Amino acid sequence: xxxxxxxxxxxxxxxxxxxxxxxxxxxxxxxxxxxxxxxxxxxxxxxxxxxxxxxxxxxxxxxxxxxxxxxxxxxxxxxxxxxxxxxxxxxxxxxxxxxxxxxxxxxxxxxxxxxxxxxxxxxxxxxxxxxxxxxxxxxxxxxxxxxxxxxxxxxxxxxxxxxxxxxxxxxxxxxxxxxxxxxxxxxxxxxxxxxxxxxxxxxxxxxxxxxxxxxxxxxxxxxxxxxxxxxxxxxxxxxxxxxxxxxxxxxxxxxxxxxxx
Amino acid sequence: xxxxxxxxxxxxxxxxxxxxxxxxxxxxxxxxxxxxxxxxxxxxxxxxxxxxxxxxxxxxxxxxxxxxxxxxx
Numbered sequence: 001x002x003x004x005x006x007x008x009x010x011x012x013x014x015x016x017x018x019x020x021x022x023x024x025x026x027x028x029x030x031x032x033x034x035x036x037x038x039x040x041x042x043x044x045x046x047x048x049x050x051x052x053x054x055x056x057x058x059x060x061x062x063x064x065x066x067x068x069x070x071x072x073x074x075x076x077x078x079x080x081x082x083x084x085x086x087x088x089x090x091x092x093x094x095x096x097x098x099x100x101x102x103x104x105x106x107x108x109x110x111x112x113x114x115x116x117x118x119x120x121x122x123x124x125x126x127x128x129x130x131x132x133x134x135x136x137x138x139x140x141x142x143x144x145x146x147x148x149x150x151x152x153x154x155x156x157x158x159x160x161x162x163x164x165x166x167x168x169x170x171x172x173x174x175x176x177x178x179x180x181x182x183x184x185x186x187x188x189x190x191x192x193x194x195x196x197x198x199x200x201x202x203x204x205x206x207x208x209x210x211x212x213x214x215x216x217x218x219x220x221x222x223x224x225x226x227x228x229x230x231x232x233x234x235x236x237x238x239x240x241x242x243x244x245x246x247x248x249x250x251x252x253x254x255x256x257x258x259x260x261x
Numbered sequence: 262x263x264x265x266x267x268x269x270x271x272x273x274x275x276x277x278x279x280x281x282x283x284x285x286x287x288x289x290x291x292x293x294x295x296x297x298x299x300x301x302x303x304x305x306x307x308x309x310x311x312x313x314x315x316x317x318x319x320x321x322x323x324x325x326x327x328x329x330x331x332x333x334x
Contacts, residue, residue: 016301023297025290033282037273041298044274045305075319079312 003031004214007146007178012038014143015045035178042113049083056080057087065092069099078104082111090119097124102131109136110144114151121152126159133163142169146176149183158186167198171208174215184218192230199231203238213245213255221257228261264291272298 008031013020015038026034056076060068072081085093085108097105109132114121136145149157164170174183190198202212216227231238243259246252252259266284270277272295286294317325 016297017304018297025286025293028285028290029282036282037280040273040275040280041301044272044298045302047274048302048306049309076316077312079308080316083309 002180002218003035003178004180005031005034006210007031007175008034008038010176011143011147011178012041015041039115042115046083046086046113046116050087053080053083054087057084060084060088061092065095066099068092069096072096073100073104078107079111082108085112085120086116090123093120094123094125097128102135105132106135106139106141109148110141114147118151121148121156126156129156129160130163133160137164137169140172142172143176145173149173149177150179154182154185157182158189161186167194167201168205168208170198171202171211175211180214180218184215184220184223187215188219188223188226195227196230196234199227199238200234203231203235203241209242209245210249213242213249213251216258217246217251217254219258224255224257225261228258263288264295269294272302 009020009023009026012026012034013023016023026037029037060071063071072084076084088096100108105128133145152160161170164173170183170187174180177183187195187198199212202208216224219227228239231242239259242255243252246255246259266277266280269283269291270280273280283291283294317328320328
């Protein structure tokens with residue numbers, strides 16, 4: 001998998017509570033190295049309080065799930081709940097989630113490191129995740145959604161993407177997701193009208209053009225051809241603009257089918 | 262004074278062989294990285310500690326100290 005450097009820098013900046021512009025001292029690092037650094041920092045932060053959260057999670061084992069969920073919501077709060085979740089058996093964590101409301105679940109999601117919650121994400125019913133997705137969307141937490149997009153099972157991402165109506169929001173989430181191949185497959189599944197909207201938004205907002213190029217570059221050749229045909233149907237000049245960007249970003253080879261169509 | 266990789270590795274809670282990819286950073290970059298790591302660590306600790314304080318405020322006063330001791334807070 002290609003690791004997009006700009007995406008990774010945005011994610012690292014979030015972890016460090018900094019503006020990505022202040023991280024220019026990390027310019028010598030490529031995308032993969034930034035990803036390794038971010039992952040190492042997140043582990044370090046989690047491990048610092050790990051033993052305490054393990055004890056807290058262990059102490060709650062004897063309480064019924066409903067009571068534990070109540071304690072999480074009313075006493076521990078989202079930050080402690082998120083940290084305890086890594087030490088809670090998956091079936092129990094999933095059962096407790098059924099007792100949380102979407103507001104609390106969204107707060108917990110903002111505190112979680114998706115890499116550490118993969119098993120829970122696999123088991124959690126998508127119907128519980130839908131309202132949480134809507135909450136995160138409302139609050140503009142695209143960085144949280146992007147991180148989860150990388151670690152949720154792809155079928156669940158497909159279902160949750162149905163909650164996102166605005167094509168610009170798809171691109172905002174994508175800007176924080178490293179799995180562009182996954183976004184590409186999901187985007188290729190759009191009908192022509194939705195894909196047209198997606199392309200119109202990308203070309204009318206310069207800040208999205210790079211993101212849509214990365215997603216298109218990760219598409220299969222036949223999907224790139226379809227995207228090219230729809231792009232030409234909107235404005236034949238658009239592909240010329242896309243080519244300039246692709247040349248500057250070194251994406252020409254990956255977008256060959258798109259430009260050859 | 263030059264910043265050794267050992268110091269960076271310790272700040273990241275690992276060994277120098279796990280962060281060889283950071284050797285490319287010059288001294289100034291290493292210094293800024295250490296500063297950002299310390300800021301992030303302090304912010305995270307403050308966030309967790311304030312969350313713990315809020316949680317313990319729901320517990321009767323007499324039980325707070327033994328519970329803190331039990332959980333190592």
